[in-house]
Amino acid sequence: MLTGATIVLVSFAYVGLLFAIAYYGDKRADAGRSIIANPYIYVLSLAVYCTSWTFYGSVGRAATSGIGFLPIYLGPTLMAALWWYVMLKIIRISKANRITSIADFIASRYGKSQMLGGLVTIILVIGIVPYISLQLKAISTSFSIILKYPEVVMPDKAGAALFLGDNTFYIAMLLAAFTILFGTRHLDATERHEGLVAAIAFESVVKLLAFIAVGLFVTFGMYNGFGDIFTRAAEVPQLYALLMLGDASGSYTTWASFTFLSMMAIMFLPRQFQVTVVENVNERHLNKAIWLFPLYLFAINIFVLPIALGGLMHFQGGSVDADTFVLTLPIAQQQPILALFVFIGGLSAATGMVIVETIALSTMVCNDLIMPVLLRLKALRLNEKIDLSGLFLAIRRGAIVFILVLGYLYFYFAGEAYALVSIGLISFSAVAQFAPAIIGGIFWKSGTRTGAICGLSAGFLVWLYTLLLPSFAKSGWLPITFLSEGIFGLDLLRPQQLFGLSGLDDISHCLFWSMLANIGCYVGISLLQKPSAAEHSQANLFVDALKQSSTSGSRFWRGIASVDDLVALLGRFLGPKRAREAFTLYARSRGEKTIKALVADADLVHYTESLLAGAIGSASARAMVASVVDEEPLGIDEVMTIIDEASQVLAYSRQLEQKSHELEAATNELRDANHRLQELDRLKDDFISTVTHELRTPLTSIRAFSEILSDNPQLDTGQREKFLGIIIKESERLTRLINQVLDLSKIESGNAEWHSSEIDMREVLDDSVTAVSQLFSEQNIALETSAPSVVPPIVADRDRLMQVMLNLLSNAAKFCERQDGRVIVRLTQEQDALRIDVIDNGIGISPGDQEVIFDKFRQVGDTLTQKPMGSGLGLAITREIISHFGGKLWVTSSPGAGSTFSFTLPLRSGSKFQVPSSRSK
């Protein structure tokens, strides 16, 4: 029923479907309607993390160590919580600098060092090879097993010949072809592959569904749910041990170091960097990924332990490799469709990983390893070639084949000795070596190129010695004495008990020593030396990535370039047509019509370099640009100066801002002043019109009565005297008015004469009361005074104070009760002032008028029906006088209850000297 032909056909059909998806994704991307521009596709593409390791290997791991398979998924879950800070920063930096691989990232951070880029690439290729071989092993094993359907037979590898006699080799080559078709159809400046991401996301769905299908089948088809499986397993002592930690699943150290390794792997595996950073469409997608990606991991792990226990109980005696339970259980239960689905799921898991990983690796091998070397070889005359993009693609394709062949070789020589997970962990340990250089690089400015190179090399060498070489030794490729006796027979150098350290599993052991060497060298050497100018500027760019809205390296460049050279340079790597397009686009963004109008300034050089960096890596791009441009190297001092200038500019701009605030405030003040001036002008006009009006009233009556007298000489004496009396009274009023106006204007303009002397307020009070006593007794008004026996002297103009008192007293007399008038004058001493109250029992003043009466020419009451009883200037003058002496004049009153006019005079007003107490009475 399941024949080899069916299986192969279905596999190819599935791969064809993937191509269709990728093709559709690319078409949509070209049309500008991306299908991957949503967070869910992004999360599914991140799930490329789950490979055959997860699909087949987790069950195998669980069968020997219970929940010991879990740290590999708990690590990424924990790390996801830190993505908010770490991954976002890496994405920002990579986008701003057009970084397309992890080698590029590290090289770029440490001064665009070609050497560092090459080193990272070598470490990655060697480190990832076991991981790729794991996928080959999984595909090859699962294919051999499903071919034998309906029997469960473990593949026998012993007789297979190398290369052409081995199925696995063909699988590797098919995968290479597949990857080449997927990933290197054309050279892209951003290294983004939308179609590929869509296909990967689809594969993630397939593998998840396939795994859950098996899980459901085993848990609920073969057994009666979780409880049933666990209960039955608990009856077998060996299986029960799996359900506890610390016995079979290894120590807590193992648990912790696996967690740490997977935390690093989720960020620094080349394929994870590719999908998380390079293929990221929108950094907002990261938000959803923070919890959705762990959810995916959660879902794909729920059934691992049930399947493992089910397999162990079903295939007793260890005849079947636990790594294959996912496939062999359905086969043993005669479920061809499910078995086929699982096979396709496993294929998805493996191909997804291999494709993305090899594309990422081939980019690095090409950009950071081979091209820099080729470009330096003068004999090849590459610098003179017009278009190098074809060469690039060829190198990348070659690199893909090369990497898969390496993977195949590792599988052939060492793969059989290990379970899937153990092979994968070797790769994880290699990738973890990048953690210090990258995490240090984005949070610590002082990390230097030499520090990174030394740290990486040291960590890598320790990894090689304690993990990779032992894996060769265990598979018989190296003498086994290497493990038991150490190199050269030196006991201390036994690779898995280095310096006698024992008690750790091999991964934790390697992790400890390699991290010690790595971090030690990185931090130690970085602290010992001063970074160069290029390192310094890159360090600032990386560490402050989240602070700057747009990063630009062009500030740190100075030199002479020509536009033609730059176009030609870009053309050689991207193809002349696309280079011209890119420059035309740039010209338009600068408001120029053609490329010819462009000036080869620092920005244009930077633009060229960043475009080039997308295609050939930042280190190579730097070298290439430097080759066509006449650059003046910037010293560290100059870089520091530029940074200083930037901070000075910042300071200036702050000052400017402050100045502008001050200006604004001044403007407001001026506007207010202008308003006041206009108001005063209006008041002046009002005053003049009021004054003339007030002057005309007496003049009119004087004139009228004079005319009567002149026209009627026969008027009797009584009439005549009466009229003359009026004329005289009105003239007096006129004179008084004019005097008051003059007085007021003198006071207001400050031209009034003040004859200040030390005076006793009690005397002023007595004199004023005496002066008005006649007037008061005429009107039958009782006048009372009260004053303390001694008050301190004040310095003031005696005549003016008399004027104030007379004014207030005559006012009081005017408005007093006609029948039973009573006015009280009271002098009191307050803390630092004298206070005088003039209290009457007159008609009072309504609250609304209490402030108005101090205005010029304002008289309270109905001026139409009542004869005005004063000039309307008295209180205004009074207030001016009081305020001249530093005092205050106010009124408290309510209608019908009389009024109290009060004023204060400060005790030391106007005196520059302390009044001697002996002179006070």
Added chain:
Amino acid sequence: MIRSGVTGQRLAALFLLGCLLFNYPLLSLFTGRGEIFGIPVLYAYVFAAWALFIGLMALAVEKRGD
């Protein structure tokens, strides 16, 4: 991208919580015998804690701006 500081801090705190939840010594509390609904306590604990952790992260990320 709006990066409110509080979300980042919540996630960082969650990270620390996670480090506690999935490590010695908390794990060692659940290594003994015993079952919850027929499921061994260790298995039940790890998956329950994991689910809780994911739920809290979802809450922290999705409930922003408050």
